[in-house]
Amino acid sequence: MDKTAAHIECDGVTKSYLQKGKVVPVLDGLSFGVRERELLVVLGPGQSGKTTLLRLMAGLERPESGCIRMHGTPVTGPSNDKGLVFQSYMLFPWLTVLGNVEIGLDIQGRQTGANRGQVREKARAYLDMVGLSGFENYYPHQLSGGMKQRVGIARAYALEPQVMLLDEPFGQLDAQTRLSMEQETERIWQAHKKTMVFVTNNIDEAVFLADRIVILEGKLPGRLAAIRSVPLPRPRDPMDVAFLQLREEITAMQKLAL
Numbered sequence: 001m002d003k004t005a006a007h008i009e010c011d012g013v014t015k016s017y018l019q020k021g022k023v024v025p026v027l028d029g030l031s032f033g034v035r036e037r038e039l040l041v042v043l044g045p046g047q048s049g050k051t052t053l054l055r056l057m058a059g060l061e062r063p064e065s066g067c068i069r070m071h072g073t074p075v076t077g078p079s080n081d082k083g084l085v086f087q088s089y090m091l092f093p094w095l096t097v098l099g100n101v102e103i104g105l106d107i108q109g110r111q112t113g114a115n116r117g118q119v120r121e122k123a124r125a126y127l128d129m130v131g132l133s134g135f136e137n138y139y140p141h142q143l144s145g146g147m148k149q150r151v152g153i154a155r156a157y158a159l160e161p162q163v164m165l166l167d168e169p170f171g172q173l174d175a176q177t178r179l180s181m182e183q184e185t186e187r188i189w190q191a192h193k194k195t196m197v198f199v200t201n202n203i204d205e206a207v208f209l210a211d212r213i214v215i216l217e218g219k220l221p222g223r224l225a226a227i228r229s230v231p232l233p234r235p236r237d238p239m240d241v242a243f244l245q246l247r248e249e250i251t252a253m254q255k256l257a258l
């Protein structure tokens with residue numbers, strides 16, 4: 001790939017964990033690049049090291065060997081230029097919807113000098129972006145799963161990071177809500193054009209969203225099985241013949257990788 005256009009580079013990333021005294025290799029020599037403003041989907045079945053990969057990209061963990069670089073600089077820890085949306089909702093139950101978005105901005109504001117009014121205004125704007133205007137004073141327990149995940153997305157976007165990292169954000173949603181959230185994700189990505197790494201175990205979701213799909217091998221340690229471009233025009237129709245053909249092709253690649 002064109003190295004000059006790479007926003008994120010994973011270069012020979014290897015990671016293992018200690019479990020009950022045994023070393024479990026989780027990622028083995030994973031190398032791929034994420035282009036500037038690309039929507040890259042990482043596709044792999046359960047327990048293939050997807051969350052581990054995203055945590056490494058976020059700087060929450062360090063690789064044992066290999067390196068992850070953003071614009072050529074090694075990732076050594078978490079920072080505001082990387083927005084993370086978690087697999088579980090991770091909202092603070094004692095804070096309102098608005099409070100959950102403001103909390104990150106408040107912390108950021110201590111560095112940037114943003115005042116309360118600016119923080120509130122920005123939090124409201126990003127809640128509006130995800131369609132939650134009018135729900136600012138609700139608490140997480142009063143929200144549906146899809147709404148909770150929208151709060152998580154607003155919270156991550158509000159910090160205006162250069163990169164969005166999403167870990168199976170819609171895995172817990174019903175099929176209908178999931179589809180509308182995928183459409184929403186595409187809309188937001190097209191409006192903001194941030195580099196996005198989206199992790200999923202769902203082939204339809206991958207084909208619907210991705211510019212390119214990084215397909216992981218199905219068993220540990222996670223290795224790269226293939227990288228597949230998705231040249232279909234957007235918005236995509238999951239019932240379209242070309243969509244279904246690509247879906248078949250990737251299913252076959254995944255079966256081969258298992």
Ligand SMILES: Nc1ncnc2c1ncn2[C@@H]1O[C@H](COP(=O)(O)OP(=O)(O)OP(=O)(O)O)[C@@H](O)[C@H]1O
Pocket residue numbers: 017018019024026044045046047048049050051052053087201220
């Ligand atoms: N902090 C940790 N300590 C020990 N083992 C871990 C840790 N985090 C992950 N693992 C192990 O690493 C392997 C991969 O886990 P990971 O969560 O990255 O997979 P995943 O593809 O995200 O799975 P899922 O689809 O279920 O979310 C698993 O065997 C898991 O038990």
Ligand SMILES: [Mg+2]
Pocket residue numbers: 050051052087167168
């Ligand atoms: Mg996971």
